[in-house]
Amino acid sequence: MSTGVNAAVERIQNIGRDLMAALPNVAIGLVVVLIFWFAARVVRTLIQRIWATRGYERDLALLFGRLASAALTVLGVLVALTIIFPSVTPASLFSLLGVGGVAIGFAFRDILQNLLAGILILLTRPFRIGDQIIVSGSEGTVEDIQVRATLIRTYDNRQVVIPNADLFTNTVTVNTAYDKRRLQYDVGIGYGDDIDMAKQVILETLQGVTSIRTDPVPEVLVVDLAESSVNLRVRWWIDPPLRKDALDTQDEVLHKLKEALLAHGIDLPFPTRQVLLHDQTETTDGDRARQREGWPRGQGDVPGARWIPRRSDKERVDKEQP
Incomplete structure (x- = not known):
């Protein structure tokens, strides 16, 4: 029992002496890591400033600055490991990186995929x-x-x-890839309204909106003969193509169009529906003089309509026949 305790105490003492002996190397390694970390920040800032002064894209400067910073930081960690552990050589580190790179690639596949995609996005822009x-x-x-x-x-x-x-x-x-953007909105007018007059009123109204570009010119096209209205598609261009400008311009356009069309007596109809309840199983189906619902009451039968008896009616007709 005492022999085992003495061996454990001796091992702990050896570990303590080894740690005390390695403290200078650990301190030097930490200093090296801090130096490389500071150098990485300086290099990243320099790359971003140099790219900015030469007129390159800001996002590319950020990318290469971050990559250079990460490379210097990793290099500093490797140098610190060789200082803290003298038995570790650069050759062993590179072999470890080769084997560990495969394992890291499988473990962090999604991260590496996003990294490569980010680089391609910044390059292709x-x-x-x-x-x-x-x-x-x-x-x-x-x-x-x-x-x-x-x-x-x-x-x-x-x-x-x-x-x-x-x-x-x-x-x-x-949405902002180009310097201008086209907006559109469908306006419905009544079937009894003059289409040419409605187009003229709409175009004159658009001329009073200062945020609309005059080149290309606005246009109005008939796009649909709907159930309750004739739909006109109003199209105009804005610059710049930001969402705020698009919403502000559309708000002004719709406000002025409603007032102008109503002021010129042009109808803005809303959808209407007529529901007819029609029981097609009645014996009076198709007979305007006798039917109760579905068709307006009138004289004569509906053209092409015929009576199809139900099963109960057919049985009754068969019994009444001699």
């Missing part, structure tokens, strides 16, 4: 920071394109974090 996009049911302004995900601020001031892999593989609508 389908959208930029500040653009307004729609993706997977979310719509808002791109605030940041990070290595793993893209941050979007919605119009009601909420943040949506979208993985870069989803952005790279799914359909993305960029």
